Amino acid sequence: MSSQTQTNSKAVFDDVTWESPLVEAVAAYQGNATEEAAGVILQELPFSTYLNIRGDAEDSKFLTAVKKACGVEVPTKPNTYNYDEKTGHVISWLSPDEWLLIAPRESVAKLEAALRKGFGGLHAAVTDNSHGYTAITINGKNARELLAKGTPVDVSVEHFTTGDCAQSLLAKTNVLMWAETDSQLGVVVRRSFADYLWQWLIHSAQDFGVHVR
Amino acid sequence: MYEIDCPWCGLRDESEFHCTGEAHIIRPEDPYALDDAQWTDYLHHRSNPKGLHFEQWQHSSGCRKWFNVARDTVTYEIKAVYKVDEPKPAFLLTDDQSANQATVESSEVKA
Amino acid sequence: MSQYRLPQGGIVNRDAPLSFQFNGKTLSGFAGDTLASALLANGQHLIGRSFKYHRPRGIIGQGAEDPNALVQLGEGSRTIPNVRATQTELYSGLVANSVNCWPSVDFDVMAVNQYASRLLPAGFYYKTFKWPAKAWHFYEERIRASAGLGTIPNEPDPDRYEHVHKHAEVMVVGAGAAGLAAALAASRAGAQILLVDDQAELGGGLLAEQRQINSMSAYDWAKSVEAELRDNPKVQILTRSTAIGYYDHNFLTVVERRHDHLSESDREGVRERLWKVRAREVVLAQGAFERPMIYGYNDLPGTLLAGAVETYINRYAVKPGNKAVLFTNNDNAYSSAMAMLSAGMEVQVVDSRADAEHPLIAQATAQGADVLKGYVVTKAKGGKHVKEAVIQQLTPDGRGVVQDKQQQEVDLIAVSGGWNPAVHLHSHTGGKNRWDDEKLCFVPDSSPQRQVSVGSCNGSFDLYESINEGFAGGLSAAQKLNSTATAELGFIPAAESETADMRVSAMWLVPQNTTPERSPKAFVDYQNDTSAADIRLAVREGFHSVEHVKRYTAMGFGTDQGKMGNINGMAILAEALGQSIPETGTTTFRPLYTPTSMGAMAGSNLDDLFDPIRKTPMHAWHTSMGATWEDVGQWKRAWYYPDASEDMHAATKRESTIIHSNVAVLDASTLGKIDIQGPDAAEFLNRVYINGFKLLKPGRCRYGIMLNDAGFIMDDGVTTCLGENHYLMTTTTGGAAAVLNHLELWLQTEWPELKVYLTSVTDHWATISVNGPDSRKIVESLCSDVDFDSEAFPFMSFQDGTVAGAPCRIMRISFSGELTYEINVPAHMARHVWSAVFKAGEAYQITPYGTETMHIVRAEKGFIIVGQETDGSMTAHDVGYGGMFSSKKEFIGKRSAQRVHLKSPERKQLVGMKPVDGKTVAMEGAHILTNAADVALLTSLPLKEPIKMDGHITSSYYSPVMGHPIALAVVKGGQQRHGEKVMVSDHLGNVCEMEICATTFYDLEGAKQR
Incomplete structure (x- = not known):
C-alpha cells in the first residue's frame, strides 16, 4: 500500500490515478x-490530507484529544499555526472554533479515526476535506x-x-x-x-x- | 474602504467582510402571537438612522463569524465592534437608551 | 539654443538634448523638461482649441491645474487623449498633437463657433434641441460628432497594469517643502513611511525656489532630505505617483506611472501600478494652486499663471515671453516679477490694490519692475497670442474702472489671483473646509480621518512656515503611533521671514465699463468656455445652488475638474446671488484627483482573470470533447457536446434521447455540499427545511425545500443521513455559498444553543451522475462491494463502495427521472472514475450530457430549478410543494407562509404548458395573456393601456421523448386551471396558443427512477 509513481500533480496510489x-x-x-x-x-x-476540525477551544478535553491524535498542539492564538517536524502535521487556526489539520496523504484514515475516537462524547467534529x-x-x-x-x-x-x-x-x-x-x-x-x-x-x-x- | 476590527481576527480590510443588515433585531418568541402586520414589521422594517447605527457583519473571507458593528452612517466611523451576543456598548448610548436596553434584556430573560 | 531658453540656470540637463514632435514639427528640449516647458522654449504657446467655441488655447499653468495644454500623446494602440503637457515628461521620440481642432490648431474650421458665441450661451444645446422631443436623437449624434476632446485608440491596450496593497504607518502625500519636512520628522521619529509625489523628482516648489534653507539652496536642501530618507529602510518613496483618491479609514489609492516618461523602446513591465494604501496616519502636503484673473479674453495664449512663469524660468530656464504685464491682487506674485526680471524680461506690474505694501514690492521695484497700484487689466487683445494688455484704473470703491485706458504691447500676461490650497484629498472622505477671510481661500477644517494637512495645502503659503508646519505634522503623526517618539529638525529655517505676512485682496471678476453681458468674454473654465456671463445667466434663469450652476454651465467639468477657475466661479456666483462665498459653498471634491487610465483601474482583472473560473476535475475532459460552456455562478459547466454538424437543438435531442433509452452521464460536481455534524444536527435540519428530517435513517436521502424567513423558496436539494448526528446537505450550484451563510447566520445569531458544525465539502467531492436504464449495469460492473439489488439499495438511499478502485459514495437519487446512480468520488480520483465509467459504458453507447439536456429531462418530470421557476417571490405552495409542509414542527419561513396574501389562491402558481399546435416552442419569459382577445391589441401599437397578464413561461423546451414541446409556467390560480387554453406572447410579438396542464409530462408514476 505505497505510492508507486509520483509526479508533482499526477500520481497513482493503489492502482487509482490521482490528479491535482x-x-x-x-x-x-x-x-x-x-x-x-x-x-x-x-x-x-x-x-495532502486536509481535516477540518471543530470544537471548543476552552475545553481542555478537546485540546488534549487533538494533541493526542495528531501530535500537535491546537493553536488558540488567532492567525497562527503549529507545526510538528516529526510527523509533518500542521494545525492552522481558522476561527475560534475551527482549525485545519494538514498532514501527509497516507495518514488521512488513521488521523480521522483517531480524532473521532478521541472526541468521544465531546461536541466536536472532524471532516475530511483532503480533495477539496x-x-x-x-x-x-x-x-x-x-x-x-x-x-x-x-x-x-x-x-x-x-x-x-x-x-x-x-x-x-x-x-x-x-x-x-x-x-x-x-x-x-x-x-x-x-x-x-x-x-x-x-x-x-x-x-x-x-x-x- | 473600511478597516474593520474583527473580534477574532483583528484589523482587516472591508473587502473581507459582508454587512448583513441591522443588528439587535429580536426574533419574536412566539411568531403566532403576532398578526400579519406585526410579523411583517419584524421581517422587513428596519431603522435607517443618520448617525449611529448598529449592524451585523460577517467576516466572510476570514473566520466566517458574525459580529456587531456600531457605525456612524454620516462619517463612516466605526465606533465599536463587539461579539454577536453582546449588548450595545454602554458608552455609545444615551441614558434613556441604556435604560431601554436593560428593560429589553430583562424581558428576554423572562421569556 | 532657442530664443526662449535662458543661457544658464534651471535644473534641466543641458547635456541630454531630446528630440520630439509636435503637430508634425520636430523640436528639441532637454531631459528634465516637461512637454510644456519644451514647447515654451520653442516659442510654442498655442496647444489646442477649447471645447465649445474652439478658441485658441495655450499653456497657462505648470501642473494638474492646467485645463488648456491638452495634447494627444503617442500614436497607434498607445495613444492617449487629453494629456496635460504640463505633466508630461519629455522623452526622446515623444509625439504629441493638438486636440479638438481640424484640420489644424492654427486653422480650425470649428473656430467659427467663437464668433457665434453670443448665440451659444450656457444651456444652449438644452434649449435649442428640446423640440420636438423625438428629434433629440438626430441632433445628439451631430452634436457629439463635433464635440469631444482627443481620440481614443481603436486597438486594445497593449500594456499591462497591476494593483498592489501597501500598509504604512505614516503616509505623506506630496514631497514639496512641507511634505519633505513631514517625512523627515516622521522618519527621525522611527515611523515606517510611504512618501508619494506626482513628479519625477522630489522637491515640488523647491525645484523652482531661489531662496535658501538652512544655509543652502532650496534645491540642495531638498536633495539632502531625500538622501536621508532614502538611507532609511523604513521609508518607501514613490515618484511619478499621484494620490488620486482618499477613502474611508485612511485608505488611499495612488497611481504610479512607470512608462510615460520613457521612449517606447525602453518601457518594460507594467505601465501603471495602482497602490492601495492603508495608512495609520496621513500627512497631506499637496501644495496649492494659483488662481487666474477673470477679465476680457483672459484665455488668449500667452496668458500664464505668475507662479508658473516663475517655475518655467527658475526650474526649466525658459522664459515664456520677453515683454510682460504681471497682473496681481497679492504680494506673493512679486517673487514671480523678480524671476522675470532676472530672466531679462521687461515687467509692468498691474496690482489691483491701491494700498499694496510689502518688502517684496520694494525689492521688485528696486530690481526694475514698474508697478501700477490700483489698476487692473480689463482686456487682452490678440489673435492666437496676446499682443496688448488694456489697463484701466479702478474707481476708488474698487467696483468699477475709470474710462481712461492704457494699451500696453506685451507677449506675456502673467496673472495671479491668489492661491487655493489643494484641499481635494482632505475633502474626499467628507472633510470640511473653512473660508479664511484673510487668505481668501478655503482651508482644511475637520476630518473624520486620522490625518493632518500641512504647508500650503493648509493655507500656510510662506516657505519657512510650511517647513515648520510640515515637520510638526510629521512628528505628531509619528507620536500618535508611539507617544515617546521624538525628532529634531536640527535648524530653525528662519526666525522671521521676508515673505511672511503676505496679503491678498479680493478681485474675483475684473470690473468693466460695460455690463458683464456686453463685455468681452471673461473665462472662468477655460476648457469648457464657461464665462462669468454664463454664471450670471444661470442665476437669472433660476439656478442658485452651486451644484446646479456647475451642471448648467459645465464649469468645473473639464479635465482639471475646476482646479483652475472654480473658486473664482463660485465667488462670481456668490456675488450674483448677493451672498458670501462660504454661504455659496463649493461643489463636492470627489476622487479621482486627476484623470486616470482605465488600465490602472482594471489592473490585472482582465480576460480569464476578470472573475474566478471554477473548474470541476473533469473540466479538461469536457474541453477535449468539444463541450460548450454555461456559466453558473463562477463555475464553468458543460452546456452540451455538439458533434461537428450539430447545433444545440440537435445535440440536446441526441443527448436527452439516449438518457431515456440507454445511459448518459452528467458532471454534477458543482452542486453545493455541506457536511453537518453534531448532536442537534437533525433538529437543525428540521428547522431549516419545510419537511421533516428527524426520522431520516442513516443510509437514506431526502429531498428538502428551504425557505427564507419571509416564507419564499431560497433553495432545494437532497440531504443524506451519513450516520448518527452526521448529514450531508446538497444545495443548488449557484446557491451554495448563500445557503451556507444562511445556515451559519441562523446558527450563530438565533440558535447558538444548537450543537451543530457546518463545513463546506463542495470541492472535496466530485459527482458523476449516471442516468438511464443501463446505468445500473455500468456502475455494477465497476463496483463489486455493493449489492445493487433494488431491495438492498433502494431509491433515495446511498451505499459506500469501491468504484474502479476508488472509495466512493453511490447515491440513488435522480434529477432526470430515469434510473440514476450518482457516484460521489473524492475529487483527485474523479477523472480516474469518470474514465472508467465511460470505458464500461462503451457497449451501451454511453454519452455525456450537459446542463441544457439536464434542464430538458428534469422539465419532462416537472422538477423545478430554484432561480428559474422561482424568483424570490415563490412559495412552496406556489410551486405545488405545499404538501411537503410539516405541521408538526417550527421552521424558517413557516409563520411567513401563513400570511394571508401568501395563501391566496389567486397567486401565480406553477403549471405545465403544451402548445395547442403541438409544434411551437414558446420563448422563456413570454407572457400569458389574461384575455385571449387582447392578442388583437398587440398589432395595434402603441398601446392605449397595458395588456393584462396572468403570468409567464419559466422553462420551455422541445421534448424528444414526448415528441412535442413542453413548458413550465407560473399562472395566476394556475393549479385550478388545468385544461384551459391561453394565449402566450413574447417580446418579439410571437403569439401562440397553449394549454395549461400538470407539471409532470413523462413517467407520471415515477416508476423509472425507482
Missing part, C-alpha cells in the same frame, strides 16, 4: 526564469511582493512572520496563507479555484521572473 487541480497548468508552463534567477518560485504541494484543497508554496525574494498584489492583509516581514497564517482574499478567491520564513510562504486554496489562482500567480509574478518547480 493543477495537473494541466503545471505541465503547461514552467515559468520565464531559471530557479536561480527567479524572484518567485511556485510549487504545488498536491495530495491544494497548496501552493510561494518562495523567493519577491514572494511577499507577489502576495501583496492580491491580498489586503499586511504580508510584510514585520507583520507576517514564521508561524503566522491568515485567511483572506488573494486576487478574487479566499485562501489560507502561511509564512514559513522571510522568503518562504504558501497558500491553501479550494480545488475549484486553484487553476484561477495559479494563473493569477503566474501572471502577477512575471516581472519578478517566475519559476515553476
